[in-house]
Structures are given as structure tokens and as C-alpha cells.
Amino acid sequence: MTLHLEYMYQDPLCRPGEIPPALEGLSILSGGGDAHIYGTVMTPGRPPGERRPCAILLHGYPGYTSLFDIGQGLRRMGAVAVNISYRGCWGSEGQYTLSGIIEDAVAAAEWARTTETASTYGIDTGKMFFIGHSMGGFAAVNAMRRLPWICGAAVMAPYDFPSLFERGDEESLKELLIQGADVLRLSSMKDLYEDAQYCLHAEFGLRHAAEDLKDRNLYFIGAAKDDVAPAADMIGPLWRQLQLHETSAVQQFDMVEADHAFDETRLTVGAMIGQWMQAVLDAATP
Template identity: 30%
Template sequence: MDFKTIWTDPEELDETYPAMIQGVDYNSGGSRILGVIYIAQGIGPHATVILLHGFPGYEQNFDLAHVLLRSGYNVLIFHYRGSWGSGGDYSIDHVLEDVESSIEFLKSDFAKKSYRIDDKNIILIGHSLGGFSALITAAGHDEIKSVGCIAGFNFGLYAENISKSKSLMDSAAKKWEKAVISLNGMTVQNFIDDIVKNKYRWNLLNISENLKNHSVLMIGGRKDVIAPLEEHYMPLVQSLKEQKVDLKEIILDGDHSFVSRRITLAKEVLKWLEEQKSN
């Protein structure tokens, strides 16, 4: 396939239905969610990617959103409750609820008409916490056929490991101190308590069976020290293979945010998306 949309502007422009970017807001659990939607040119309707950022969300993958926009996809990026201006309090449960609310928003008559959305072709792609959330959400939605997990963090398995001793719990709390500073209503202690309490429910190995009817993209980073391959990527890939999930697995020579491999990352994501069209 042609990957020129990664580095080249469109040669032809649709003046009637141009590409555009608009701010959006909608309700989730009684709180106002803020986001932005990238609308592909053309009358559509367009396949729409919900691009989920991580915890707390310093890397939000806007470069990837522009590549997908130029390639004909709509993209929604939003901020979970309690983060980056969205209302309410932050928690992983709220994150998962906010992903559900975003799907409902895209399926609304208003969104379909305003943003030229194909509500039968919604795709979930997430980074880190976003990858975790994308997989868990897709496992409960048979109609969402394609889900991508980029440097996904398996919070349940991580919680199982640190809960083995007090010293590991204390070390984990110290590690996450700075990550919660920008999150409303979140402390490092209630974060640790929450993931330990939900360690079975949030272990991605326990939901792999529910992804049998999905196409799954797994991308890991060889230099990732936040979600190391040995703990977060390889066990899940093995579990998905055992369940005979339609899986594409890719390991890039990058860190958790793929800072030095953004073009390669965009190429792999776009290649996978285009492969879905021929399936």
C-alpha cells in the first residue's frame, strides 16, 4: 500500500466536504468530557478511530491522528474525567466508563450527522492505559471488530505482582507519585488500592477469550521500561494466540512513547487498518 499520507499533504481537496478539526464535549457519568474530533474530507460516512491516551496522558498521539485523518479516517481524542480540563474525578473505572460514553457519543444522531461518522465502523486504538482500556472495552463490544494496543499496560497483572509484598507496594507508590499530580481526585494511595482491589478484573489475560471475534493489533517497544515486554506484552500475546485471536504482533525498537519511531509507528498502525478493509 501507499504510505505517502504519513508525510505528504493531500493532492486533491474536497471543497464541499473538507477535512476539519472541531472541539467536542459530551457527558459521561454526569461530568463534562472535553475532546477533539478530526473529520476526514469527503461526504463519508467515515470509519472513526477513538484514539485513547495513557496515564496521565503526556503523549496524546496527535501526530498519529493527523496521519489517520489524511488517510480518510475520522479520529476522536478525548480526555478522561478528572484529566486535562474534563470534569469530575479520575479513576480507572471512570476511564473505562468514559470510553463507553465516547462510543455512545459517536453513535448519536448528532455526531453521525455533524461529523460524517460510520457508526458501524468504530475502531479503538490506545496507548499505555489507553491500550488497556481499548482491549477491555472491545471485549464487551462484538460490533467493534478492530482494536489496537500500543505499549499497553496490564494493570491487573501488575497489581498481582506488586501485591505479593509490602515493599513492592511501597516501591510502586513511590514510582507513581508524580503521575497523579495532574489528575483531579486521584492520590497515589487510592490508585494503588484500586488496582490491587481489581487485579483479577483488570488482568488482560483474563479477557483474551472475549477478543476471539476481533482483529487485534499489539505493538510493543523493545526499550520500554514503563511497560516492559516481558511483563505486559509477551504474556498477553501468548494468551491471545492460545485463544486463536486474529492477531498482528509487532515489536519496535522504541521506548514507551516510541519517541524515535513515530513514523514507523504510524506506518504499522496504518498498514494494519488498511488490511482490515480487505478482510
């Protein structure tokens, strides 16, 4: 399966007889079936019956920096792009929690993998990826730990908030949570903070993921001007552990000159993710 990397920067042509590109809304049950989470599915143009790789995009906290543009780029390259809003976030039902965003990522992947969904949207269920930014990177890593069939995860400036507890810097986490709370549906700030502590004790921190992910395809992208989630603190501990293990998985760590939101390098980062996905697909081809 080949992604068309040249279409990161230009629109592909839809050939006669092909199914044209499309965008549809989605509604997925999460939280044990108690709440609907909403989002979009963007499908590329394709011949009837053809299956394409799928990227599930996970935004950060509280979601001001969406990954919709990255998804559009991946769709142009030939991947199905699934965007979701977590429970309690941007119109989705339920209460927002930090442990819940992992569950919502898992629910989205399992929904995309069903026979009905894969057939409807032309998804190759053996070629599914998570793409996460910031807190969405935290969700992507932990969701992949639970789903051995996910092909890989590309993680942009992950926000590894359990590591803040370990470094005694809880105040930075509290400040971040307060800043985003106005646009979320929360039971209380106290409950949100206690859920963050639960994530620590449940070993959801990135440095605890090495054993689960040592032979999984992973791509970390750090931002050199990031003062929210510095790569040395957030990516470094896990990456150093992974480097001690010899693997045939496609594992990569790159830095770009950008801030936490990658405001200056969105096209660049989208192309980097597409290139890494293609490397994973090539490695899986006999």
C-alpha cells in the same frame, strides 16, 4: 473502504466540491452523566455524504504523551480521529480513576456511534476502532470487551497494571501513580490505589481478556527499549493465550526499536496502525 496510506507522510489535496478537513472541540457526558469529558474531533476531507472509519484515541497516564500526532496521521489517511481526555484529566470534569478511564472510552465510542454524531462527522459506525497507548491500551482492551460492535483495537505498549499486583510489584505502580498525580484531579492517592486494586479483582487485567477477545481484531505494538511496560510482561501473557485459538480475526503483534513513548518512531508506528486498520477493513469486505 480504503485508507490512503500514502498520506501518512504528505498532505492530501481537497478536491472541488469536497467537505474540507476540520477540527472541532467535543464535550461528552460520562460517569453516568455526572461529568463532561473534553477532546477534539478531526475529520478528513471527503465528498458530501461519504462515511469514513473512526479511530478513538486513548492516551496513557497521566497524558504527557498524547496521541494527537497519530490521530493527525490517521486523519490524513482518511479516518475520523476522536481524541479525549478522561475525567479529572487535562480539564475534563470529575475525578480521575483507573476504572473510570474504561468508562470514558466506552462513553466516547457510544457518542461517536449515535446517529447525530455519525451524520455530523461522516463516521461509518461499522468501522470504529480504539487506538490506545500505555494506560490507554489498558482502557482500549477493556472497553472493547464491553462493546462487541467495535471493529478492533490497536494497542501501543499497554500498561497492564493489574499484572503488577499478581507479580508482587505494587511498588512500581505506586511510584507511577505518584509521578502523574500532580496534573490530575483526584479524591486522594489512597482512593486511586484502592481503585487499582478493584481493577485487579474485577479481572480487568489483560490476561483475563483472552476469552472475550479471542475472535476480535487486535494489534499489539511493543517497544524493545521499554522499561515502563515491557512487552514480554504486559503483552506476552494475553498474546500467548490468543495464539492457542484459531481465528479469522486480524490479530498481530509487532515490536519496534523504541522506548515506552515511541519517541523515535512516531511516524513509523502511525503508518503501522494505518496498515493494520486497512487489513481489517479489507478482511471485512465480501
